[in-house]
Amino acid sequence: MRILDTHLHLIYRDRISYPWVKGAGGLDNDFTLESYLAEARGLDIESALHMEVDVAESDIEAETAFVTGIDPFVVGAISSARPENKDFPAQLERLMEIGNVKGIRRVLHVVPDEVSQTRLFVENLTHLKRHDLSFDLCLLARQLPLGMALADAHPDTQFILDHCGVPDVEAQALDPWRAYITDMARRPNVAAKISGVIAYAGKDWSVETLRPFVEHVIEAFGWDRVVWGSDHPVCTTTASLTDWVTATRQLIAGASEDEQAKLLHRNAERIYRINP
Template identity: 50%
Template sequence: MIIDTHLHLIDLSALRYPWLSREPALNRDFPHAEYAIQARRAGIEAALHMEVDVDEADIQAETSHVKAQSLEKGSLLRGAIASCRPEEAGFAAYLERQQADPFVKGFRRVLHVMPDELSDSALFRENIERLAGTGLTFDLVVLPHQIPRAVALADLAPDVQFVLDHCGVPDIKASAEHPWREHMTEIARRPNVLRCRRLCRCRLMDRRDLAPLCRAHDRHFRLGPRRVGQRLAGVHAWRWPCDLGGGDACVDCGSQP
């Protein structure tokens, strides 16, 4: 079974997306029905919804909205990675509510468009540690220079499973040189960062630019005796609708969820 682990659905009539005003190509509805047609053609049989950085007041509404669609006949939706705010005191109560809902499989806090220091706070780190033993994952969406902060979180909470989104957003035009290569080598050594989204959208000049990136990515995530094949097997992501334009489309991955 092929499971798409990074599906974004957009419903402008139900939820607010502050960032969409800066992305005209995506500033429309992208419903499940449209996705399902394309997904089935690609052999995808199930999908996890990835939070779409909705307005903070709509976080719970987003999860509820997606869950309702999962109950519709023929739906591919099997779970959700919900948005969260670990930097806030209310996270503990929020986590308790989400644990009661088996539809929620994990969390993500968008970090790549936030101040670097956000994940450094004592409260943020304390709340990330709360995920230990829950079976819920935490997705890391960071820019290359922020990867060391992701490493710090992984070290802080060794019993939490982290997921590195968008391959760490490498700079393709710069041939993914420093700091991405060095930082990816370091995060690949963490046994609790067990999965990596293989598909990413960056500003690409040519599809051939992807070849060295893919070789470097595979090398980084096969370090050590536990690494051979482990990181790359089983978990893949289309990142629909952000990836609809193909590998050479000029859409800035660093500004999107």
Template identity: 50%
Template sequence: MLFDSHLHLIDRDSLDYPWLADVEALNRDNTFENYSRDAARLGIGGCLHMEVDVAESDIQKETDMRAGLVGRPDSLMRGVISSCRPEENGFAAFLEHNRQNPAVKGFRRVLHVVPDEVSTTALFRDNINRLKNTGLTFDICVLARQLGLAKQLVDHCPDVTFVLDHCGVPDIASGRFEDWRDSISELARRPNVFAKISGIVAYADPGSWALADIRPYFEHTAEAFGPERIVWGSDIPVCNLGGGMATWVAATQALTAGWSIPERDGLYSANARKLWQI
């Protein structure tokens, strides 16, 4: 069974998603009911909700709505990764409030939608450092060109547990590999960083990609971080840009066919359950 550490639910009637207007392919609802149906068919036995960069005024509302799914009978939802604004002075109070909710497992600030300097300020770094000794993680969502910024943030917060989303968003469609590979290897030397192998089919050529195109990125991430620091995620509905969740599950199974049972179990489920204490 797979544990999905990266599910995005979209409910445009309840929450405001300013960025969706510019991404027509994703500008539609993604309900928990539809996801649960598809997950049951694909062997997904649990999931975390990943924040969807809602309007700042809706951040707490989104967190509370998705956390409410955890307690439902037969729900696959096991927790939420909340949005946040570490660049603002109100982060400390926001963190303290959400620490009271056991469904909140971590936080994320999408960094490729803000100026590069945002994550380099003392306030941002000091606020991320507040996560140490809390059991809460911080997801790093950057483009491949920003992996150096990710390294700087990690080095300033050595006692915080980080999760790198989407293998660092490699540009698979263009075939660029060497610079990304070297940056991933460097980041993986930091023992407090995990890698999320999540939905990377979205970064391949949607009309022509084959397993051989994504294999180098998948395998290098796994090798660099090792079998105990990788977790799996669907990144649905973003992975629909590269063929959909069923295609990504099938690709994952094909790419791990030669792995040992403990290695597959770690990526598929065990590492995530241990990391987020599920």
């Protein structure tokens, strides 16, 4: 079963500035497409979307231009952007000129909660629909109501909830995360990404410690509104890419072939508007 990875991070420190990696241990390194492909090609990962890596604001467009031209394996990019800024509409225009931008993301757990709730931020997201762009929600579990408010304000815009809503898997903290996910899934313009959970599960993770979180997200959103992402190289803080793909296949082993195809590539092609 082929896989479209909707959450690949590439780090080229000689080209782009990544301020956050300075204190990120093993992630303060280069993670190239070549190194990823060396493992991914043996796992039936046939294409990927590049997910922005919270680069320095001055490098946002440089990152997007670089990754969209790096190799046909990368079928599009979710670019960083700054909806809290007045020049956001102009920034979107510049990103669209680069081409092959499928959506944008603003990491919201690195800024005060109020940032995403300002009138300017909310109004700026109206420009996404005009460009047929989606918005990836990257929030901590406690911040999920902030994401619901954004989705409610823009019912005609596609939102994708990254990393299963960032639950504390290691502590098996199902609540109140579980109720938030159920509530989020009531919004038809939100899909969920099965990604990231292995990085939150600690070094002693197992398929069974991941299972209640992955299964709840799939149950809440249904097989038509879930996509899969590696979150590479962040996943390597607790596991290898091979470990995460293997765990995913074990977690969905009881699903039908059609359901597995929806999660692993078909939904992503529809939601991110990718021609297979």
